[in-house]
Amino acid sequence: MTVESYLELFTTLFGWQQYNNLWSVLSDTGIVFIPFLFILAKNFIGPAVSMEAKDASATSVRRMEIDIALALSVVVLAAQPFITLSPGVLSYEKPCGAGAPVTPGASGTTYDSTFASILTNTNVPIWWYGMMALSAGATHASITGLGCVADLSGYRMELDKTRIEDPVLLEELGQFLQDCFIPARSKYYREKPNVAALLSTYGRRDPEWFGSYVYRQTAGYYDSYRAATPVKGWVYSPSRDTEYASPPAYGRPYCKEWYEDAGIGLRRKLLDQVPPTLRSRGLSILYSIGFGSYTAADMEDDTIKSVVTTTLASAPASSDFATVYNDEGLLHLSLTPVNLPLVGAGLGTAWEKLSFSPMMYAVRSGAPIIQSLILLAIYMLLPIALVFSSYSWSMVITGSIAVFTVKFWSYLWHTARWLENNLARALYPDGTSYFGATVANLTDGDFALKVMLIEMATALLFIGLPIVFSMIVAWGGYKVIQGVSRASDTLTRPIAKGGASAAEVGKQKVASRAL
Numbered sequence: 259m260t261v262e263s264y265l266e267l268f269t270t271l272f273g274w275q276q277y278n279n280l281w282s283v284l285s286d287t288g289i290v291f292i293p294f295l296f297i298l299a300k301n302f303i304g305p306a307v308s309m310e311a312k313d314a315s316a317t318s319v320r321r322m323e324i325d326i327a328l329a330l331s332v333v334v335l336a337a338q339p340f341i342t343l344s345p346g347v348l349s350y351e352k353p354c355g356a357g358a359p360v361t362p363g364a365s366g367t368t369y370d371s372t373f374a375s376i377l378t379n380t381n382v383p384i385w386w387y388g389m390m391a392l393s394a395g396a397t398h399a400s401i402t403g404l405g406c407v408a409d410l411s412g413y414r415m416e417l418d419k420t421r422i423e424d425p426v427l428l429e430e431l432g433q434f435l436q437d438c439f440i441p442a443r444s445k446y447y448r449e450k451p452n453v454a455a456l457l458s459t460y461g462r463r464d465p466e467w468f469g470s471y472v473y474r475q476t477a478g479y480y481d482s483y484r485a486a487t488p489v490k491g492w493v494y495s496p497s498r499d500t501e502y503a504s505p506p507a508y509g510r511p512y513c514k515e516w517y518e519d520a521g522i523g524l525r526r527k528l529l530d531q532v533p534p535t536l537r538s539r540g541l542s543i544l545y546s547i548g549f550g551s552y553t554a555a556d557m558e559d560d561t562i563k564s565v566v567t568t569t570l571a572s573a574p575a576s577s578d579f580a581t582v583y584n585d586e587g588l589l590h591l592s593l594t595p596v597n598l599p600l601v602g603a604g605l606g607t608a609w610e611k612l613s614f615s616p617m618m619y620a621v622r623s624g625a626p627i628i629q630s631l632i633l634l635a636i637y638m639l640l641p642i643a644l645v646f647s648s649y650s651w652s653m654v655i656t657g658s659i660a661v662f663t664v665k666f667w668s669y670l671w672h673t674a675r676w677l678e679n680n681l682a683r684a685l686y687p688d689g690t691s692y693f694g695a696t697v698a699n700l701t702d703g704d705f706a707l708k709v710m711l712i713e714m715a716t717a718l719l720f721i722g723l724p725i726v727f728s729m730i731v732a733w734g735g736y737k738v739i740q741g742v743s744r745a746s747d748t749l750t751r752p753i754a755k756g757g758a759s760a761a762e763v764g765k766q767k768v769a770s771r772a773l
């Protein structure tokens with residue numbers, strides 16, 4: 259039997275273990291028999307107060323027979339634990355064959371050790387076991403029917419939270435900006451060389467970032483400028499470092515080799531800040547769907563821009579790296595020649611996205627956890643609901659629809675990701691700007707505006723689609739699903755609020771650098 263997340267592997271077991279616990283408590287205390295007393299009393303008092311004695315007695319007997327038979331059928335099929343549920347029966351497989359199926363205790367997560375004590379067999383009523391299997395089967399069949407697409411938005415979100423954690427590397431980047439990028443950029447705008455071919459290939463904004471191909475491939479720029487002081491890791495070269503009478507501990511590399519060296523170059527060091535699995539994921543997306551002229555090197559450049567920009571947003575405003583980078587780096591916005599209304603729209607949307615994107619990342623990451631916890635609550639509290647309903651089949655049907663609805667959320671979320679990723683592919687067939695740093699692309703107007711609006715609109719589907727589905731179920735008369743939605747909102751709200759709060763801090767830091 260399949261589940262929808264790693265956590266659900268364990269919450270399903272725990273939920274049904276607690277179901278057995280509560281059912282045993284209710285059975286041992288005799289509470290499970292109280293509903294039968296109510297059935298007898300209801301069917302005796304009702305006819306007695308509204309009919310003659312002879313007719314009332316016959317009616318009471320017939321009603322008691324029917325109600326007790328229905329109640330006993332609920333007890334046998336939907337209340338009494340019967341079918342064994344072992345940990346090996348449950349499995350989770352990432353959608354679209356992203357990994358092999360895993361089971362509780364062998365999921366490869368920290369849940370295995372944390373929940374080791376609950377990895378035991380438990381029992382599940384026949385009805386609910388079948389309902390779980392039916393819901394899981396329908397959900398996975400729906401996901402399979404929809405198909406799979408490369409998770410562009412998921413990759414972007416993972417990349418957006420990557421930071422440069424090494425303070426030594428930050429210091430080296432600050433030195434490179436000071437010794438190489440600022441002088442080269444000043445010379446470029448002072449001399450205005452004819453580099454039309456390079457700008458046509460790499461974009462008109464290429465000179466605005468420190469890894470510019472214009473500065474790396476044009477004579478007199480990165481091939482002429484050097485580090486002002488020795489750089490740790492670079493070996494002293496007598497033919498290059500001629501200003502020293504005695505060899506220093508380290509040498510002063512030229513900016514071109516300082517950035518491009520395959521072993522200790524700044525480009526390689528910055529790329530290494532991104533987890534290898536994430537970089538492989540990005541390249542596999544690129545190779546699987548293709549983006550025309552957008553190459554692996556382009557993706558690496560955009561990865562560096564994104565990592566450095568997001569690091570700047572979280573760096574102290576007084577740091578040397580933030581000061582230099584804010585003055586002369588990616589946050590320098592050249593507004594000519596551009597469409598100013600589009601730039602304004604892009605800036606405004608980006609400002610809101612600083613709050614919205616972290617909030618939605620928190621919601622999307624927390625959605626499977628919320629789903630697992632809601633199902634846990636439903637499973638473990640079913641005994642109380644059954645007893646309070648006097649073993650009513652209407653309660654069983656309502657609970658079944660609740661379980662199906664919550665399980666079906668996985669398909670709705672997959673649909674939201676499918677829409678987002680396909681919209682991104684349709685609007686950015688060459689990959690340009692979509693994989694670039696958000697702040698760096700603001701002055702591209704149309705590009706930046708579209709990518710941010712796509713993310714904001716489709717991310718809302720993660721909340722909107724479950725609400726719409728609950729409304730559709732409510733139209734059928736099962737309004738209890740609205741209670742499930744309210745429970746989901748209650749659990750989601752703190753996560754979203756936490757993401758928004760973190761984003762506000764980021765916005766304040768960005769604002770302090772932009773002014």
